[in-house]
Amino acid sequence: MKLSFKKPLILILASVLTAGMLFSFVNKNDKLFAIAKNLDIFASLIRELDSYYVDDIDPEELVSVGINAMLEELDPYTEFIPEENSDEFRLLTTGEYGGVGALIGNRTGTNMILMPYRGFPAQAAGLRIGDQFLKIDTVDVTKKSTSDISGLLKGPANTSVFVQVKRGEDTVEVNLTRRKIVISNVPYYGKIDDQTGYIKLTDFTTNAASDVRKAFLDLKSQGITRLVLDVRDNPGGILKEAVEIVNLFIPKGKEVVRTIGKLESVNAVYKTTKSPIDKDIPIAVLINERSASAAEIVAGALQDYDRAVLIGRKTFGKGLVQTTVPLSYNSQVKVTTAKYYIPSGRCIQAIDYSKKDENGNSSSVPDSLRNEFKTKNGRIVLDGAGIEPDKKVDPKLFAPITYSLVARNLIFEFGNEFFWQNESIVAPSEFSVSDELYNEFVTWLEGKEYDYTTYVEKSLDDLVKYAEREKYFDEIKETIEDLKKKVSHSKEQDLITFKSEIKEALKEELVSRYYYQEGVVEASLKNDTEVNTALSILSNQQEINRILTASAKK
Structure with a gap:
């Protein structure tokens, strides 16, 4: 069969040669070209699916799934924030929102108030822990999700919301006026003996340093001569707040943390900029496996300067810094842009997300690859696995x-x-x-x-399974039955x-x-x-x- 050409062969060959020359200038590793190419493929795929797929699809939902799956390949902290989730994200970073001031959740299959915050509309109106939601405004919420109920309660400050709850056998109705809710980073502070102050720091949202400063100054006015700073279960937050908290106890001009990433714009050194409130008071910092990020910066910097004794258990090990980047249509992406390094020079990141095994799982930094660093007084500290306490305290186990x-x-x-x-x-x-x-x-x-089931009973059940698997059960059956009676x-x-x-x-x-x-x-x-x-x-x-x-x- 002959091919019919509308153009002379010489022109076609010239075109092919020209295209080849152009592509030769495009490096296969050119990321900009790869991005453009794959975005075009992705857009084409969505269009064709919308046209040809046997059932109706929701393109927005499908793209969202694709974006989230893509980001999951990087690390748990890089995430896409669509416009509709911007209020929730702002709450996480600032601690502020418009609402009634109550933590809600699902207990016994029912959505209810788990904790009203003191001084805010829900508590002021008499709503209590355990009050079960029946109606919000005109909406029956008995079958709504917790997030749906949360959304109905939130709204602009100074707007009204009607709430109906069940309390035992009674029904309670209240009209609330929403307020700007600012959740304190320090839910409690006080004296635990005549000379020792205690500050519980739960978050690092906006004003965390101010909250700690106010608490500490009040405690000093009460005559404390030593301090316990509790950052157990603190997930971290704003890096700047961590620097300012360290500055309360460390002299001006000292490095607290530095961030190092791929771009020069994210590389920075954060130093103390003010005179400390107290550079001599003995401090103990309480840490555990759920102390992360900014909490680890505070604990690690105070440890590196030998300024505080760390008590508890090894921290989570999050040494990654996130930056929020605006996208189109009021969406955002919170992306990991750098690693942080505390004064001794160590990075405490515990998991290497850039290296994955054949199952796609990231691995912890092995002990053999952890490096030694030194504190101000020459104490040896290690990188790559969180902040280790100076005095370890085992977790409390419950029956x-x-x-x-x-x-x-x-x-x-x-x-x-x-x-x-x-x-x-x-x-x-x-x-x-x-x-x-x-x-x-x-x-x-x-x-x-x-x-x-008690731990011993569970161990006996496991023993029976292994014994049956390895054909020993008949020989030890009577012994096991006797043990079961004794430990039941x-x-x-x-x-x-x-x-x-x-x-x-x-x-x-x-x-x-x-x-x-x-x-x-x-x-x-x-x-x-x-x-x-x-x-x-x-x-x-x-x-x-x-x-x-x-x-x-x-």
Whole structure:
């Protein structure tokens, strides 16, 4: 078969040669070309799917899925923020929103108030923990999701919202006026003995440094001579706030953190710019495995300058910096742009997201690749796995019965009923669950389901499986049955054996009803192992000196 050409062959050959020459100038590794090419393919694919796919598709939803899947290949912190999620993102970064001031969530399959914030509309109107949502304005919300209810409650400041809730057997209706809600980064501070101040820092949103500064100055006016700064469970936030908090205790002109990335524009050195409030007061910083990012900068910088004793457990290990970049149609992308390095020179990032195994999983930095750095006093510290404490305190483990009572919301429900029947209790630091009240709780539990498997029972079940698999079961069957009888738990006995820790869980639940978030923190301090360890160390200057010198043994 002959081919028919509308152009002379010589012109076609010339065109092919010209195209080849042009493509030869386009480096196959040219990222701009690759981006343009693949964006064109992606747009073409969406158009063809919309035209040809057998069922109707939602192009916006499909693209969103594609974007999120793409970003998941990078790291957990790079994320796309569509316009409709901008308010939620602003709340996470600033701690501000327009609403009624209450934490809501789903308990026992029902959406309810989990914590009203003191001084805001929900609390001022008398809404309580455990109030179950029935209606918001004219909308029946009994089958709505938590996020839907949250969206209905939020809105511009000074606008009204009607809320109907169920409280026990009663129905309560209130009209609320939304306010600009600014959540404090310091839900509680106070003195834990005559000389020791305590500050609980839960976030690093806007004004975190100001919140800590105000708390510290107030404590100093009360005569404290030592300080416990608690950043346990603090997920981090704004880097600048971390720098300013370190500056409260470190002299002017000292490096706190530096960021290093691919672009010069993200490389920066952050130093203290002001005179400190107090550069001598002994400090203990409480950390754990959920202390991350900005919390790790504060803890790590104070450790690197030997300015504080770190107590608790190794931190999360997030040494990555995110920058928010605006996109079209009011969307944004929060993208990892740099790694941060604290004063000793170490980066505490624990997971290398650039290297993945055959299953696509990222791996932790192996101990063999962790590098040694030194603090101001010459103490050896390591990179690549979070901030390690100077004094390790093992996590508190709870008995299976306590877990079961909490997980099944039985302690929560008892707290509701107690609150409905009792107008007040004594201050959080003075309140305790008496034996009489505990016995009321035990009686209240009768007929309620809260069975569980103990650790020993679970181990025996595993032993049976392995024995059956390896054909040893018949030989040890009688021994196992005898062991099962001996270790079989009794709920009634466990309520006696683990009475003290169940009492503690009850105390915090009951205190939350009357004194809210700050009350829970205050009530927990007396039996807090890390706090008590900090008190012991801070009261002994020789011990502080020993820990913060190069000769100290971990």
